Every structure is written in structure tokens, then in C-alpha cells.
Amino acid sequence: MKKIIFVTRNMKAGGAERVIAQIANNFSRLGIQCMIITLDNEEIFYQLDYAVKVHSIGRLSNNLYLDKFLKYKELRRYINANKPDIVVALPEDIGIFVIPALMGTNIPVVVSERNNPWVMPYKKITRILRRIFYPFASGLIFQTEQAASFFPKNIRKKGIVLPNPLDLERIPEPWRGERRKEIVGAGRLDKQKNFHLLIRAFAKFYIKHPDYILTIYGDGPLKNELINFASTLLPKKAYNFPGRTKELLEKMNGASMFVLSSDYEGMPNVVIEAMAMGMPVISTDCPSGGPAYLIKNGINGLLIPVNDVDALTEAMFKIVDSEELANKLGENAKGITERLNYNIVAEEWRNYIEHICTKK
Numbered sequence: 001m002k003k004i005i006f007v008t009r010n011m012k013a014g015g016a017e018r019v020i021a022q023i024a025n026n027f028s029r030l031g032i033q034c035m036i037i038t039l040d041n042e043e044i045f046y047q048l049d050y051a052v053k054v055h056s057i058g059r060l061s062n063n064l065y066l067d068k069f070l071k072y073k074e075l076r077r078y079i080n081a082n083k084p085d086i087v088v089a090l091p092e093d094i095g096i097f098v099i100p101a102l103m104g105t106n107i108p109v110v111v112s113e114r115n116n117p118w119v120m121p122y123k124k125i126t127r128i129l130r131r132i133f134y135p136f137a138s139g140l141i142f143q144t145e146q147a148a149s150f151f152p153k154n155i156r157k158k159g160i161v162l163p164n165p166l167d168l169e170r171i172p173e174p175w176r177g178e179r180r181k182e183i184v185g186a187g188r189l190d191k192q193k194n195f196h197l198l199i200r201a202f203a204k205f206y207i208k209h210p211d212y213i214l215t216i217y218g219d220g221p222l223k224n225e226l227i228n229f230a231s232t233l234l235p236k237k238a239y240n241f242p243g244r245t246k247e248l249l250e251k252m253n254g255a256s257m258f259v260l261s262s263d264y265e266g267m268p269n270v271v272i273e274a275m276a277m278g279m280p281v282i283s284t285d286c287p288s289g290g291p292a293y294l295i296k297n298g299i300n301g302l303l304i305p306v307n308d309v310d311a312l313t314e315a316m317f318k319i320v321d322s323e324e325l326a327n328k329l330g331e332n333a334k335g336i337t338e339r340l341n342y343n344i345v346a347e348e349w350r351n352y353i354e355h356i357c358t359k360k
Contacts, residue, residue: 001354003033005084007075007098008091010042011054013244014188015164015269016091016114021046022165026346028052037078039071039094045246072101080105085357086138090114092130093121099133108138108356116264116288117150119192139356141349143267146289160352163293164267165345166276168337174278174330175254181212182255183316186248186270187262189220194284194307196229198261201312203233209320212256215240217248253277256326257319263306265290272340275301275333280326282315284308300332 004027006020024034028049041058055078060070079087079102087102088110089095095111102109121127140159142148148156183202187193195216202214223241230239245251252258258274260283267290274281275294281301283291295301302318304311319326
């Protein structure tokens with residue numbers, strides 16, 4: 001494999017985008033020519049190796065459906081002109097359209113599923129198209145065995161389960177000394193992340209621990225709704241919504257714990273990174289199995305049922321009320337750095353992609 005093109009929506013903050021940046025940077029340093037095509041013309045949030053080229057298509061029509069058609073037409077033209085050995089498309093709602101867009105080009109397409117396939121993609125028509133076009137993909141990358149199990153045998157047979165790589169160069173040194181009385185959440189402020197659950201649980205926790213603050217990083221369509229909801233349960237001094245930041249890990253480091261309250265996830269990068277920093281982590285045991293892959297309950301983190309406010313509140317109390325437990329969870333969590341070593345996982349991605357290339 002000499003040249004690879006990644007296709008995605010944009011390179012703004014997000015799990016799929018972070019994985020693209022990490023894999024592309026690793027491949028580029030190995031001498032593989034890497035290009036990223038984004039359908040939208042947005043800011044690039046993640047740092048890319050100088051040799052990684054980005055081509056943004058941007059809006060081509062004010063008509064939503066015509067714009068999509070023209071974007072994928074331009075995508076086909078650009079890929080044909082650059083003649084890569086392979087195209088990797090992610091997340092799934094992008095890959096579903098990349099497959100038909102490149103039919104007849106003889107360029108293999110690998111699609112990486114990044115979320116819970118029982119739920120994503122949201123739109124019924126896109127889910128129908130997934131059933132139609134996935135058999136034409138050259139390969140598929142799943143994040144968990146549970147996610148892979150959603151698909152029929154013919155799809156699973158040509159796919160592989162690969163975790164997200166952890167780039168230790170991004171991880172601050174684990175916090176030394178006493179932690180701040182702060183509980184942190186982070187992610188896109190939308191329904192999937194269920195930050196309402198986190199706010200409700202913290203409000204119950206706050207009754208006994210009014211010296212703590214809840215900080216939720218991120219932006220999204222529910223930001224104002226979440227701020228208003230927090231204001232009905234908590235005094236203003238008890239919560240904070242700082243928005244999105246490139247210094248997320250540095251700002252999280254030193255907090256008492258990190259909480260993932262999602263209804264469903266793929267392989268949550270922010271949990272991986274919080275664990276790598278040695279933070280005590282609480283997560284919902286949500287489909288499609290990413291948190292359960294990362295966390296051994298009571299050993300290197302705490303898993304709770306999805307949307308269970310009492311269980312989340314109790315987990316918060318456990319960490320705050322037992323310094324011994326908090327220290328054990330944080331120390332054991334750092335073991336994730338060996339399980340998801342950046343270079344090892346990136347090599348597994350490269351081996352699989354090169355295998356697909358040889359079948360062309």
C-alpha cells in the first residue's frame with residue numbers, strides 16, 4: 001500500500017475524526033501517502049502530520065439532495081484523479097454512500113463502523129441503503145464484537161474488530177496529589193450522550209457534597225436545554241458548560257472523576273484518555289459494548305446500567321467517599337495504555353488494510 005484516502009464528513013472534534021488523524025499520522029510516518037477528503041469545509045480540529053493532505057469539498061448546492069449528489073460525484077472524480085490503493089470511509093453514514101459512489105473504479109472501499117449499529121444511522125432510508133451496499137464493501141472495521149454481531153455472516157466474514165489507538169503523546173502526565181472537587185463529562189451535547197442523566201445524578205450527589213462542581217465540555221444542539229435543565233436543579237455555582245476546547249485533557253486532568261452517561265457508544269475515546277491519565281471513571285454499560293471492553297467493573301472503573309440515576313449517584317458517592325477505591329480505580333485504569341498502544345493498534349489497522357489491498 002503506497003497511497004490511501006480517508007473519507008469523512010469533516011475533521012472537527014469527534015471520535016471518528018480523531019481516529020482518522022491518529023491512523024493517518026502513523027501511516028504517513030511510515031512513508032504511506034495519506035489524503036483526507038472531507039465532505040464539509042470546516043476547521044481541522046486535530047493536528048495532522050505535515051505530509052497528510054486534506055481536500056475539502058464543501059457545499060455545492062443549496063438543495064440538500066442535489067448537494068449530496070454533487071459532493072459524491074466530486075468525490076468520485078477526485079479519487080479517480082488521485083488513484084489511491086484503497087479508500088477508508090468513516091463513520092458508517094459516510095461509508096454507505098462512498099461504496100456506490102466508487103462502484104466501477106476498481107478501488108477497494110473499507111467502511112469503519114463507529115457507533116451502535118442497532119441505532120445508527122438514524123435515518124431509515126440510510127439503514128436500508130446499508131443493507132443494500134455493505135455487501136459491496138471490500139472490508140469493514142468494527143469497534144467491538146457486539147457491534148459486529150449485528151451484521152449477517154457474509155458481512156462479518158470480511159470484517160475485523162479493531163479498537164481505537166491511544167496516542168500517548170496527547171496524554172498529560174497523571175495527576176499528582178489531591179484532586180479537585182470536580183466531576184467531569186465531555187462529548188457532543190446531543191441525545192445520545194444523555195447528559196440529563198449526569199445532571200440529575202449530580203444534583204442528588206450535590207445534596208451531600210455541596211463543595212463539588214459539575215463541568216460538562218462540548219457543544220451541540222442541546223446545549224441551551226442542558227444549561228436550563230441544570231439551572232432548575234442546581235445553583236449556578238455548581239455547574240459549568242465551557243464548550244469545546246483543544247485542551248480538554250489538560251483541563252480534565254486533576255478532577256475527581258470522569259463520567260460517561262451515554263445511552264449507546266462505539267469505543268469512547270474520551271473514556272480511553274481519561275483512563276490513561278489515571279482518572280477514576282464511571283460509565284454506563286451501554287451498547288455496543290465499548291465501555292465494557294475498556295472497564296472491568298470495580299477494578300479499573302465503575303460500570304452502571306444505562307439511564308439509571310440512582311446507580312450513577314451511588315457510584316459517585318463510592319469514589320468520593322473512599323480514597324482507597326478512587327486511587328485503585330485510577331491506578332489500574334492506566335493499564336489501558338498497554339492494551340491500546342498506538343503503534344500496535346495502528347499496525348493492526350495497516351495489516352488489515354494491506355490485506356484488503358492484496359485481494360484487489
